[in-house]
Amino acid sequence: MNVLMLMLSPPSAHGGMEKHFSELANGLAATGISVWCMSAPEHLKSLDSKIPQIPIRTNVSRYSPKLLRTIVKAQRDHEFDLIHAQGSKAAATIQLLSRFLSRTKLIATIHNFKSRYPGSHRFSRIIAVSNALANDINSSRVTVVYNGISDNLRSAEPISHDLCDKPAWLAVGRLVHAKGFDLLISAFKTAKGSLIIAGDGPERGKLQAQIDKLALTERVKLLGYQTNIPELMKSVDAIVISSRKEGFSYVCAEALLAGKPIVSTDVPVANELLPPEHICPTEDVTALSRLLNIPISELESAQISARFFAANTLTLNAMIENTLIIYREVVHHEE
Incomplete structure (x- = not known):
């Protein structure tokens, strides 16, 4: 399975989502999944050196032509089976590009409450990090995967x-x-x-x-x-x-x-x-x-x-395994 994980946090951000991004990518790579990561260079530093990295400018609009072209080019070059957007900005950006990614399964993880969420119909699955957040998103495509903590x-x-x-x-x-x-x-x-x-x-x-x-x-x-x-x-x-x-x-x-x-x-x-x-x-x-x-x-x-x-x-292993279950369901069982 070939996966692109996309996060568009500003370079200065160092919160829960940024922690989740690196820990999940490292954990998935350790299971043998081919994971590519695209984010601000500052958020790529904590990744395992074996994980392919695509640094981008993230302090731009989700409508930035250069940003959109970079994502589409990466998909054409590497033929990802699945693109996993981390956070609402990344999810909204992938939603904009969904018609160009029709052969790719799309997943988004939502980390915080918003007044408006990405359209769930554009994604094979939406992951929420808590039950309360899942209830607020209110879609049949939502699955809860709690964040995991290291030992x-x-x-x-x-x-x-x-x-x-x-x-x-x-x-x-x-x-x-x-x-x-x-x-x-x-x-x-x-x-x-x-x-x-x-x-x-x-x-x-x-x-x-x-x-x-x-x-x-x-x-x-x-x-x-x-x-x-x-x-x-x-x-x-x-x-x-x-x-x-x-x-x-x-x-x-x-x-x-x-x-x-x-x-x-x-x-x-x-x-x-x-x-x-x-x-x-x-x-x-x-x-x-x-x-x-x-x-x-x-x-x-x-x-x-x-x-x-x-x-x-609430462990890293549980988070990684539950995410893998969703990946397999989406890639192998949805036509």
Whole structure:
């Protein structure tokens, strides 16, 4: 099977979809699938050197004639059995080209909620990364494949931090409005313990000013961008997700695989795996603070089944195998 995986994220993007792109491509290639990858050069660096790469400019419109010509030329040169678009922009671009790709099976993975999704009739299959997202897309061609997490969480060693108040909480993500860190900081006015936030982004100055104003500088710390998230997770008592919107929370999956209890706002995939009493509405600071004050031991015991599910379903091997099943169904069973 000869597959082209296409992603059109801007070069500066380093989120869940970019992580998924490289890990899935590497995993599929390891099974013997011929995988070609087309993306910004920055997102090709983490690929296995044996994977053929087609670097392109991605900070252009999906209607860019040069971009469209490059995709069509790649298909004509290499005769891919299947093109797998990662993300809404890549899917919309492939949709534009579908009449030129009539002999090629088309698949798109959608990673985030959108006001409008690519037309499912143009694709043999749409993959959604959570049940909530699949329900929002609302098509008979949608299949859920959860993102997978690598095994390095299990071998991570705790590292020291300067949080004194217990319990110690960790939040992870870009410092942007969608992650709800402003709500989380406000929740710590009445929540016990302390918090470290790992991540960087345009709201860092605003969030630090909020911490200063609320006199939380001893209990809430902004760490900036970190590469040692597994070690940080092992070093704290629990994980908190405060997002206003998510397609699939990698942080939730990573925390479960690390054996850490979680509280979360009402976003996927936390709202599909955690007990309902450990989920609160988005934008509700009071409810989030109430969750943060639940005893850690109570969270741990109530989330045993969620951790078991994660250990069997939210792994790289499971993600790769489930994707392969879809590839085989589409290529070999659809005429």
